[in-house]
Amino acid sequence: MEAGHADDSMVLNALLGDSPQGMFVFDAERRVVRCTPSGRGVRGLRTENVVGRGLDEFAPDFDRRELIALFDEVSARGVAVRGRLIRGRAPSEPGVTLALEVSLFPLRHPGRAGHGGQAGAPGLVAVVEDVTERHAASERLAVLGEVHRSVGSTLDEEATAHELVEALVPRFADAASVDLVDDGAPDRNRPVGPLSSETPLRRAAFKPPSADARVRDPGDSAPFPFPTPHTQVLNDTHPRLVSVGVDEPWIATDPQGFAPLLEAGVHSMIVAPLIAREATLGLLTVYRNRPDAFGADDLEVARQAALTAAAHLDNARSYRCEHTIASTLQRRLQPGTVPRMSAAETAHVYLPESAGGDWFDVIPLSGARVGLVVGEVIGHGIEAAATMGQLRTALRALALQDLETEELLTHLDEVAAQLEHSAPDPGGSVATCAIAVYDPVSQLCTAVRAGHVAPVVLGPDGSVRPLDVPEGPALGAGGRRAYTPVTDRLPEGSLLALYTNGLVATHSDPVLARRHLERVLAPTDRPLRQLCDAAVYHMAPTGEDDAVLLLARVGALSPDQVAEWTLPSESSVVATARRLVEQQLGAWGLEEISYTTELIVSELVTNAIRYGKGPILLRLIHDDHRLLSEVTDRSSASPHLRQARESDEGGRGLFIVMKFSERWGVRHSRHDKTIWSEQKLGAEQPAADLFPDLT
Numbered sequence: 001m002e003a004g005h006a007d008d009s010m011v012l013n014a015l016l017g018d019s020p021q022g023m024f025v026f027d028a029e030r031r032v033v034r035c036t037p038s039g040r041g042v043r044g045l046r047t048e049n050v051v052g053r054g055l056d057e058f059a060p061d062f063d064r065r066e067l068i069a070l071f072d073e074v075s076a077r078g079v080a081v082r083g084r085l086i087r088g089r090a091p092s093e094p095g096v097t098l099a100l101e102v103s104l105f106p107l108r109h110p111g112r113a114g115h116g117g118q119a120g121a122p123g124l125v126a127v128v129e130d131v132t133e134r135h136a137a138s139e140r141l142a143v144l145g146e147v148h149r150s151v152g153s154t155l156d157e158e159a160t161a162h163e164l165v166e167a168l169v170p171r172f173a174d175a176a177s178v179d180l181v182d183d184g185a186p187d188r189n190r191p192v193g194p195l196s197s198e199t200p201l202r203r204a205a206f207k208p209p210s211a212d213a214r215v216r217d218p219g220d221s222a223p224f225p226f227p228t229p230h231t232q233v234l235n236d237t238h239p240r241l242v243s244v245g246v247d248e249p250w251i252a253t254d255p256q257g258f259a260p261l262l263e264a265g266v267h268s269m270i271v272a273p274l275i276a277r278e279a280t281l282g283l284l285t286v287y288r289n290r291p292d293a294f295g296a297d298d299l300e301v302a303r304q305a306a307l308t309a310a311a312h313l314d315n316a317r318s319y320r321c322e323h324t325i326a327s328t329l330q331r332r333l334q335p336g337t338v339p340r341m342s343a344a345e346t347a348h349v350y351l352p353e354s355a356g357g358d359w360f361d362v363i364p365l366s367g368a369r370v371g372l373v374v375g376e377v378i379g380h381g382i383e384a385a386a387t388m389g390q391l392r393t394a395l396r397a398l399a400l401q402d403l404e405t406e407e408l409l410t411h412l413d414e415v416a417a418q419l420e421h422s423a424p425d426p427g428g429s430v431a432t433c434a435i436a437v438y439d440p441v442s443q444l445c446t447a448v449r450a451g452h453v454a455p456v457v458l459g460p461d462g463s464v465r466p467l468d469v470p471e472g473p474a475l476g477a478g479g480r481r482a483y484t485p486v487t488d489r490l491p492e493g494s495l496l497a498l499y500t501n502g503l504v505a506t507h508s509d510p511v512l513a514r515r516h517l518e519r520v521l522a523p524t525d526r527p528l529r530q531l532c533d534a535a536v537y538h539m540a541p542t543g544e545d546d547a548v549l550l551l552a553r554v555g556a557l558s559p560d561q562v563a564e565w566t567l568p569s570e571s572s573v574v575a576t577a578r579r580l581v582e583q584q585l586g587a588w589g590l591e592e593i594s595y596t597t598e599l600i601v602s603e604l605v606t607n608a609i610r611y612g613k614g615p616i617l618l619r620l621i622h623d624d625h626r627l628l629s630e631v632t633d634r635s636s637a638s639p640h641l642r643q644a645r646e647s648d649e650g651g652r653g654l655f656i657v658m659k660f661s662e663r664w665g666v667r668h669s670r671h672d673k674t675i676w677s678e679q680k681l682g683a684e685q686p687a688a689d690l691f692p693d694l695t
Contacts, residue, residue, distance in 0.1 A: 022100075022128035025107075030054055030071060030124070062088030070104055074124055080105045085135070089291065097292050099135035103127045140301045143172040147305045152312030155319040161205035164284065164309040169207040172301065173286035175266070178205040178274070179230075180282035180313070182221040192278040197231035198223050201282055216257075225254040229271045230283055237280060239272035239306070241299045244287075261287065268293035272306035276314035284309065322382060342623050343370040343440040344496070344552040347528035349536055351502070351547040357384035357431065358500045358546035359392050363399045366667050366676045367630065368440050368557065368623045371399050374498035374550050375433040376452065378474075387419055391431055391475070402667035405435050405448040406483040409472065413450065413483075416476030430476030434469075434498050440557045441621065443492065448485040450475050453501065456514065460493035462522035492556040495524040495531075502547035503539050513539075521551070528553060563620045569609050569633070577605045577618055581629075588622050593679060596660045597629060600677045603657050604631035607675065611635060625681050626662070632674040 025034040035050050055067055066086055074081055082103040089097055107123040151163045161178035168176045181195065182202035202221040216222070224230035228250045229242045244266045245251070251258050261269075268288045274281040284306040288294055294302075346362050357377020365371050373395060377388045394415045398408050416430040432451035438444075447455055447467060451474030457465040465488070472483040490496075497517065507513030520538045521531055528551045541547040563584045567573040578598040585594045601618065608616045612633030621628040657664050661677040668674075 024126040026124045074104045099132045101129045101131045157316045165207040175287040177285045180204045195234045197226040233271045237273045239303045265289035270302040272302045274310040276310040346552045348550045349532040357388035358548045360550045372436045376500045377431045405485045409483040420476040429474035446487045456497040458495040496552040498550045500548045502545035565618045567616045608633040627679045630676040634672045
């Protein structure tokens with residue numbers, strides 16, 4: 001050998017003697033002829049137990065089929081394979097599972113350059129690098145990555161708990177459970193810090209291994225036995241790495257309850273608190289019955305996973321709390337008992353699934369008319385419910401002013417614009433709305449809408465009646481507003497349906513959705529409650545949005561319930577009007593209210609003669625439980641109530657009307673105005689008791 005040069009044997013001896021990597025030289029029979037004595041997994045093994053043996057003889061816990069496939073690949077192709085990852089139990093450390101990165105190189109005789117076959121590759125060299133720690137660290141990061149990716153996709157506690165155990169099993173643990181505090185405390189007032197060992201916890205999620213390790217069934221709610229790792233974690237909020245075995249003292253607190261752990265072969269578990277904003281929401285417990293027990297690094301993984309999940313659970317609880325408050329507020333702001341009216345029979349279905357701002361209303365109007373309203377506030381939550389309440393109150397107040405439908409929506413748009421300007425994030429529409437007003441005397445229905453779906457109108461036979469209502473702008477968006485009403489005469493027994501988008505959200509095409517709803521409602525003679533239920537069954541709202549359906553089967557007043565007279569605008573007709581009222585009330589059998597009604601009508605007629613124009617229309621409507629008196633003239637000036645002083649000779653007219661009326665008011669149209677009075681039948685108050693000087 002020349003000076004300064006090392007022969008191959010020296011290099012080989014250095015590699016085999018000092019390399020930190022495991023090196024194995026195999027002959028053609030795939031038996032070890034030389035090996036590195038310092039390689040992990042070989043340390044502690046005597047050389048004679050390795051040399052001369054096949055790999056499956058001294059390392060039987062590695063997958064033999066996987067190894068043979070690698071050897072065959074190198075032998076057949078005559079080229080090296082590098083960096084293949086295999087896992088198995090260490091020969092010299094049976095309690096340790098190794099992750100090894102294996103590279104195989106073919107051996108060739110000097111001077112032979114053949115590829116493939118045993119002739120060119122009489123043996124193999126295997127270089128094995130222990131990557132157990134690196135692989136474990138990578139796996140732990142991958143587990144946390146999976147937790148971050150998959151947990152918290154919904155705002156549902158149960159779903160979040162299930163996502164957490166799915167992310168941990170089987171990659172990190174053989175079983176996992178989530179138990180949530182179930183003490184009945186309000187979520188917004190959840191106490192911070194540790195909890196008592198007597199705090200009940202509800203099993204929210206569990207993912208078992210092949211052998212069931214359940215300590216309690218899903219849905220069970222009870223405190224954990226004391227003292228156990230679970231109660232200790234509740235007590236100080238520190239996660240714990242726990243050995244599981246029959247000799248562990250905490251097992252004795254409930255031998256029967258913890259028996260499934262022992263039966264499943266669980267030997268190691270971690271209990272970690274679910275903490276968010278310093279409040280303890282529950283416990284995460286992970287179990288292992290695989291050969292490798294949990295270690296300190298795994299404890300940190302469980303702690304991080306628990307913190308991530310707790311943040312999402314806290315969001316879910318906050319959402320649930322806000323949803324409950326918003327739903328309660330929304331329900332309280334909806335109409336209570338819908339009044340019974342001769343104008344229309346009504347029924348509704350109201351599904352506040354997302355605590356949004358859908359609403360409806362049925363408003364009795366003057367002249368025996370009825371106002372039907374359905375609206376939808378943009379957004380969800382408490383703010384949407386509060387906005388809905390403000391709009392509904394404003395709309396009802398405006399409707400009771402007897403405004404025409406387009407004027408009503410114009411004023412409501414102004415209210416919505418004010419609400420939008422005061423919102424934390426202004427700049428968009430506030431709500432949509434559809435209004436239909438039906439008059440049972442004329443049988444005319446007037447509809448108008450602001451960015452809302454048009455009402456469905458069906459005839460008594462179920463046929464669709466086209467009511468092409470132009471779509472006005474949504475409420476509160478600003479700019480010039482234009483709302484155009486449409487009026488149609490409806491036969492008695494026709495069906496009106498007003499609804500929100502949530503009812504038809506499962507249909508991608510709104511036109512097809514509308515046709516589907518029309519078919520569902522076509523049997524218009526069925527009870528309205530059954531039609532509401534049928535609409536829910538057939539339309540199948542998603543539950544992701546509120547849904548409202550308001551149905552009204554319209555009626556008509558018979559001719560003998562209405563009396564009308566056209567009178568000249570002369571003072572002498574006041575006595576005529578009183579005489580006509582007396583005769584008509586006698587025909588209706590309402591003599592007991594004849595005197596007070598004559599007083600009301602005489603004051604209304606006198607007011608029309610004094611301040612109005614043109615001929616006067618006097619109309620009486622006998623509507624079951626009430627009597628309506630109306631006087632119409634061609635003046636737009638509205639009368640004003642004022643208190644007469646003792647020295648005044650007049651000024652008591654409208655005061656008298658107010659005293660004898662259940663309600664009274666003024667209704668304007670484009671060409672005239674109507675002053676009306678409503679008396680409740682069966683509640684007569686003698687005029688002499690109120691105004692003795694009149695008698």
